[in-house]
Amino acid sequence: MQFMNADADPSAPRIRKLTLAVDDGRCSLRWLWPEQLEAVYVERVELNQVNDDRESEDHSGESSYRGHQQLSSHTQGKLKLYTREEYKANNGYADRITGFGAIQYTVYACLMQEDGPVLIRQQDEENQGIASAGKADIRFAIRYKRSFFQKRKTVLMTVTAEVPVPKEALCYVRKQGGVPLNKEDGTVYPFVSDFAPGKNEMPPVEVAKDDYVRLFFTDGPKYGAAYRLISD
Structure with a gap:
């Protein structure tokens, strides 16, 4: 699985207008799908558990996002494949949140290529949102x-x-x-x-x-x- 920077390819599909709503321990996500997109990956990151290694990895890798970047095993464990059909059937994407802390959700457009899925990394952050699980x-x-x-x-x-x-x-x-x-x-x-x-x-x-x-x-x-x- 790889990342590709959307800025490197203006024709790459982008997720738009991600919104979050938290009610009774459930976080509901909705967004606008590009016409040609059939699946996305949803990433969940508990912000209070992000370690220094993750942060340094993100900063040090910024320049390499112009091309493809291998997805780390740390990040991969947080990702879930979600199809357009599932989205339609469930009227969005729902995730249960419990305990304390802030959770960041990122929805990545996904392109299926010969060597595996390629996730589109957006710089505009329209595909990101933060939910609170309680303080x-x-x-x-x-x-x-x-x-x-x-x-x-x-x-x-x-x-x-x-x-x-x-x-x-x-x-x-x-x-x-x-x-x-x-x-x-x-x-x-x-x-x-x-x-x-x-x-x-x-x-x-x-x-x-x-x-x-x-x-x-x-x-x-x-x-x-x-x-x-x-x-x-």
């Missing part, structure tokens, strides 16, 4: 410990998560003179380990006596679709 709560508490005559103080952070949370999802921001309002409002620091379900006590952090700390998502649109960050 998991991440609660955090921050306490400050300081002796009266000391010029510095200790920050004690506690993170309580409903589900496992990757360390890349969160960061803490330190600001002088007041509590940070957003991730850009101070100095950003990463966490060094993932968060297990339940209560996670962070190692103490020493800061200046007029510094303040707050937790934020490293990428609001991405992780905000999967989690709620709540200050206790």
